[in-house]
Amino acid sequence: MSTRIFGRPESLATINFHYCPGCTHGIIHRLVAEAIDEFGVREKTVGIAPVGCAVLAYNYFNLDMQEASHGRAPAVATGIKRVMPDSVVFAYQGDGDLASIGTAEIVHAAGRGEKITVIFVNNAIYGMTGGQMAPTTLIGQETTTTPGGRDPAKSGFPIPISEMLGKLPGAAYISRVSVSSPTHVARAKAAIKKAFQTQIEGRGFSMVEVLSTCPTNWGMTPRQAIEWLEKNMIPAFPLGELRNWEKEQGQEKAQGSQVEVKH
Amino acid sequence: MGELILMKGNEAVAEAAIMAGCRFFAGYPITPQNEIPEYMAKRMFAAGGTFVQAESEIAAINMVYGAAGAGARAMTSSSSPGISLKQEGISYLAGSELPAVICNMQRAGPGLGGIQSAQGDYFQATKGGGHGDYRMVTFGPSTVQELVEVCVDAFDIADRYRNPVMILGDAVLGQMMEPVDLDQAKVKPAPAKPWATTGAKGRKPNIINSLYLQPEVCEKMDYHLQEKYREIEKNEVRVEEVYLDDAEVVGVAYGTPARLVRAAVEKLRDAGLKAGMIRPITLWPFPSASFEKVVAGTAAEAGTGNRVKSFFVVEMSSGQLLEDVRLAVAGRRPIYFHGRMGGMLPEPEVVLAEMRRLLTDPAAVGGEYGLNYVVPALKPEAVAVAVAGAVHARGAGDMGGTGGGAR
Numbered sequence: 001m002s003t004r005i006f007g008r009p010e011s012l013a014t015i016n017f018h019y020c021p022g023c024t025h026g027i028i029h030r031l032v033a034e035a036i037d038e039f040g041v042r043e044k045t046v047g048i049a050p051v052g053c054a055v056l057a058y059n060y061f062n063l064d065m066q067e068a069s070h071g072r073a074p075a076v077a078t079g080i081k082r083v084m085p086d087s088v089v090f091a092y093q094g095d096g097d098l099a100s101i102g103t104a105e106i107v108h109a110a111g112r113g114e115k116i117t118v119i120f121v122n123n124a125i126y127g128m129t130g131g132q133m134a135p136t137t138l139i140g141q142e143t144t145t146t147p148g149g150r151d152p153a154k155s156g157f158p159i160p161i162s163e164m165l166g167k168l169p170g171a172a173y174i175s176r177v178s179v180s181s182p183t184h185v186a187r188a189k190a191a192i193k194k195a196f197q198t199q200i201e202g203r204g205f206s207m208v209e210v211l212s213t214c215p216t217n218w219g220m221t222p223r224q225a226i227e228w229l230e231k232n233m234i235p236a237f238p239l240g241e242l243r244n245w246e247k248e249q250g251q252e253k254a255q256g257s258q259v260e261v262k263h
Numbered sequence: 264m265g266e267l268i269l270m271k272g273n274e275a276v277a278e279a280a281i282m283a284g285c286r287f288f289a290g291y292p293i294t295p296q297n298e299i300p301e302y303m304a305k306r307m308f309a310a311g312g313t314f315v316q317a318e319s320e321i322a323a324i325n326m327v328y329g330a331a332g333a334g335a336r337a338m339t340s341s342s343s344p345g346i347s348l349k350q351e352g353i354s355y356l357a358g359s360e361l362p363a364v365i366c367n368m369q370r371a372g373p374g375l376g377g378i379q380s381a382q383g384d385y386f387q388a389t390k391g392g393g394h395g396d397y398r399m400v401t402f403g404p405s406t407v408q409e410l411v412e413v414c415v416d417a418f419d420i421a422d423r424y425r426n427p428v429m430i431l432g433d434a435v436l437g438q439m440m441e442p443v444d445l446d447q448a449k450v451k452p453a454p455a456k457p458w459a460t461t462g463a464k465g466r467k468p469n470i471i472n473s474l475y476l477q478p479e480v481c482e483k484m485d486y487h488l489q490e491k492y493r494e495i496e497k498n499e500v501r502v503e504e505v506y507l508d509d510a511e512v513v514g515v516a517y518g519t520p521a522r523l524v525r526a527a528v529e530k531l532r533d534a535g536l537k538a539g540m541i542r543p544i545t546l547w548p549f550p551s552a553s554f555e556k557v558v559a560g561t562a563a564e565a566g567t568g569n570r571v572k573s574f575f576v577v578e579m580s581s582g583q584l585l586e587d588v589r590l591a592v593a594g595r596r597p598i599y600f601h602g603r604m605g606g607m608l609p610e611p612e613v614v615l616a617e618m619r620r621l622l623t624d625p626a627a628v629g630g631e632y633g634l635n636y637v638v639p640a641l642k643p644e645a646v647a648v649a650v651a652g653a654v655h656a657r658g659a660g661d662m663g664g665t666g667g668g669a670r
Contacts, residue, residue, distance in 0.1 A: 013468075043464035046333065049472075058470045064460035066332045066471040069355050072325035075317070079329025079337065080460065082313040083287050087333075087462060105325070108318035 009033035011042045013062040022215035022222025024179045025053060025121065029060055031185070032090065032119055035193045036063070039200060045088040046080050048073040052094035053127040071102025074109035077116040088199060090117040096126045099135040099161045106165070110205045113170030117195045118207040120161065123214040124233060131217030135159045138236050143217075158236060162209045166242030172204030174243040178211040180229045187239075194244075203245045211237060265446025272407045273298035273437040275445075276366055276430065277306070279414035280338050283450055285364070286312030287330035287337040289323040291345060294378045295434040296368040299340040320345040324352030324365070331361040332471040334459030336418050340366035342434070343384050344375060347392070353427050354393030357488070358473030362421035364414070365399075366430040368437035369579075371606040379606025380434035380519055385583035388431050389547040396485055398492045400428040400499060401546040403517030405525075407441035413544065415448040416501075422453050424495055431546060433579065435519040435608070495548055502550035503542040506532065507557055510539020511570045512621045515588050516577040517543050520609055524577050527615040536622045537570065546584070554591035573625065574598045575618050577609050581634055589638055602634040609633065 008014065011033035019025045036042050042063050049057035051070035058065035068076040073091035081089040098106050098120050109116065125143055126132040132145040136158050140149040150158075166174045173195050177188035188210055195206035211233050213225035220228060241247070270278070277299045280288070288307055290300035300316065307314040312335075317323035323339045330337040341349060346367045356363050369384050371377035384392075388401045400420050402413040410432060417428040460469050475481035505528055507513070514524035521542045531538035541553045557571040573596055576585045582600050592598055601617055603609050613633065620628045629635050 044462040046460045046462065048329075055474060058472055062463070062468060064463050064469045066329060066460055067359070067474055068328075069325065069351055072321065072328075072352075075322040075325035076329035076332070078315060078322075079287060079289065079326035079331070080333045081329075082315060082326075083330045083333050083335040083337075084461065104318050105322050108322065112315075 009037045011036040011045070011062055013060055015059055017060060018056060019053065020216045022213060022225055023053070024210075024212040027179045027185060028119065028121055028188075028210050028212065029057065031179075031189045031192050032092070033061065034189065035196050036088070038193065039088075039196055041088045041196075041200065044086065045090070046084070048076050048080075048089070048091040050091070050093040050097040052097050054092055054094060054121065055128065057092050071097050071100070072105055073097065073102065074105040074114070074116065074118065077118075078109055078112070078114050081114060081116050085115075088117075088196065090119060090196075092119045093121070094127070095120070095122045095124065095134045095136040099159050106161070107168070110165045110168045110171045110207070113172070113204040115199050115202055115204060116206070117199045119192065120207055120209040121212045122209055122237065123212040124158075125214050125217050127214045127217055131214075136161075136237070138232055141232075160237065162207070162237075162242045165207060170205050171207070171243050172245040173198040173206040173241075175207075175241045176209040176211070176237060176239050178229065178234060178239055180211065180213070180226045191241075198245065209237070211239075265444045267442040267444055269440050270407060270443045271298055271438065271440050272410050272432065273368065274302045275407045275443050276340075276410045276414050276432070277302035278445065279411040279448055280364065280418070281306055281310050281312070282445060282448060283336065283415045283418040284453055285336045285338045285418060286310065287327065287335045288312070289315040289317045289326035289339050291317050291320045291323050291341065293320075293342045293345045295370060295437050296340050296342045296366070298437070299366060299368075320348035321352065324349040324356075327363045328352055328356055328359070328361060331356065331363045332359070332460050334456040334461055336362075336422070336453055338364040338366065340368070342368045342370045343372050343381070346384060346387070350387070350393035353399060354391075354395050354397060355473055356427040357393070357397035357399065358395060359471050360425040361427070361471065362418075362425050363427050364417045364421055364430065365427060366414075366432065369431065369433040371604065377606040378434065380579060380608060381604060381606055382433060382518060382520070382579040382583070383604070384431065385546065385578075385580060388429050389549070389587070397488060398426075398495070398547060400424070400426060400495060400548070402428070402430050402501070403543060403546045404430065404432060404436065405518050405521040405542065407436070407439065408443050408447065409544070410436060411443055411445060412448050413501075415450050418453075419451045420495075420499055422456075424491055426491065426495070431518070433518050434606075499545060500548045500550050500552070501544035502553050503540070503544060504553055505540035505542065506537070507539050507541070507553070509537055509570055510557070511537040511572050512539070512575055512618060513557065513571055513573075514538065514540040514575045514577065514618060515543070515584065516540075517546060517584060518579075520577045520579055523609055523611050523614045524575075524618075526611060527618050530615055531619060531622065536619065538618055538622060539571075543584070546587075549587045549591065551591040554588070558592055558595045571596060573621055575621055576600045577614055578602045579608065580604060582636075585638070594640055597640045598638040599628055600634070600636050600638070604634070
């Protein structure tokens with residue numbers, strides 16, 4: 001008898017993605033779908049698609065989906081989760097959606113400690129609209145609205161969303177990962193699973209920022225894009241956990257025992 | 264008949280929503296509707312629902328979108344500037360065919376305006392304040408009791424047609440206290456919502472969406488919406504007709520000004536004068552049929568087969584409801600208008616005096632206060648009664664008429 005060791009996750013629809021060659025949305029979709037499958041929660045999961053390249057994500061996940069207006073996915077997620085507290089709700093958002101037009105919604109969803117999971121795909125550019133500057137565009141990075149490269153004097157600095165959200169008491173799990181190599185993909189998968197676990201256990205708000213490529217609008221081959229990400233994006237957006245309730249609990253326990261010793 | 268309770272309009276509409284099965288409310292503070300979210304914060308959790316004070320009106324309407332998409336009866340409230348912020352969300356609700364109730368306790372505008380009562384959001388509510396070809400059922404209640412009844416009706420209509428519904432109140436209605444009989448509101452249970460995103464268990468995934476990238480598909484969806492709107496126009500008009508059997512002058516108003524017009528009509532009747540009233544309760548769909556039945560003849564025939572000689576529209580705006588009245592009357596009778604803006608209420612004495620003049624001496628019409636003008640009937644003999652007393656008048660060309668102007 002043979003055992004299936006690899007296949008399409010049930011939470012992914014059997015439809016071809018429209019994403020450009022070398023774009024990492026497909027990998028990230030798969031990681032999210034695998035995590036949902038592994039927790040066995042597909043039938044009680046609702047996803048929210050953003051406005052941006054992943055706007056058609058509602059066709060790609062084999063589960064209930066809502067399409068949100070630009071930037072409002074965390075508010076939509078809040079409405080869903082509050083009326084169905086036992087459901088698993090995730091918002092899938094890009095950097096323009098989450099870190100520009102939707103900053104109020106993401107900050108306050110985290111601030112309220114909404115028990116939702118946000119997958120934040122950061123490719124440092126507006127992909128769908130043709131390569132304009134994003135809030136996460138790197139200093140010096142060329143885009144259609146930063147000809148000659150992003151100059152802070154003219155167009156400000158990249159916004160480190162995960163660091164900002166990591167400061168909020170309502171955030172239970174915040175992590176930044178990359179999908180630029182098999183090792184990174186494996187780590188990204190672990191982080192996404194941890195984020196869903198955070199939600200399923202009711203710990204609070206969870207978000208995974210995934211550094212992603214956009215070969216089309218970066219004007220690179222897929223391989224060059226991966227190299228550019230590793231060389232430029234990772235130093236600007238350092239990988240790792242910005243918040244992890246599990247580790248903080250451990251520290252509290254350790255501190256608690258010290259207090260007991262004193263008495 | 265149940266117990267009469269003294270309730271503030273804002274609290275009564277909140278209680279009515281909970282009675283109607285609303286179990287999700289998101290809102291943001293703005294005067295003069297703050298008692299609605301405050302009441303929800305106190306009552307909603309005990310009723311088994313959820314209240315969220317959102318970070319903005321934009322977030323609130325999008326939370327309502329999510330909750331409605333998940334099958335809950337959901338509501339948000341605000342006042343004029345905040346309602347402007349919700350327009351994108353309302354368009355998405357309409358496009359995604361989600362039922363939700365939005366309450367607007369109107370204040371003065373444009374811009375930050377003021378916090379007193381006004382009706383400047385009529386166009387925004389009835390003509391589609393957000394982008395795209397959509398319609399929103401809009402109620403214009405005029406008493407606290409009616410606020411309760413239309414709220415319950417609003418949730419039912421929203422669910423039956425999968426469409427947003429607005430309760431278009433105003434600051435006076437929200438802030439005033441009146442006796443209310445909550446039992447008069449007939450609550451209908453929510454229908455099954457097999458389309459809701461409740462988890463794809465034993466079925467194909469449900470998708471809540473308004474994106475159609477192929478124009479032929481998008482147009483098909485637009486046709487579907489238009490067919491739905493025609494159904495709503497056919498079935499859901501709510502109107503109060505007062506003394507239309509023999510009225511010679513018919514007052515037209517909704518919300519707070521309707522109370523003043525109603526009072527004037529009764530006083531004129533006491534004096535033996537034939538005043539009447541058409542009070543639209545739904546502003547969209549508009550009760551055009553009520554007008555049609557009293558203007559079926561031409562202007563020249565007025566006072567013969569059909570007694571209605573003219574209409575008198577009173578609004579807390581520069582004349583927005585007036586435009587729907589014009590469309591319904593279609594030039595067959597003159598329409599007189601009296602409006603106040605900026606949070607000023609029409610004065611009862613002025614409304615009464617103007618309506619009395621219309622009945623007894625139309626040539627003398629045109630008060631010293633407010634915005635007064637006439638939209639003449641299209642026949643020359645009707646134009647002859649064009650207002651001679653407007654303090655301020657729109658140009659005749661602007662109003663599409665053949666006469667009128669400042670005295």
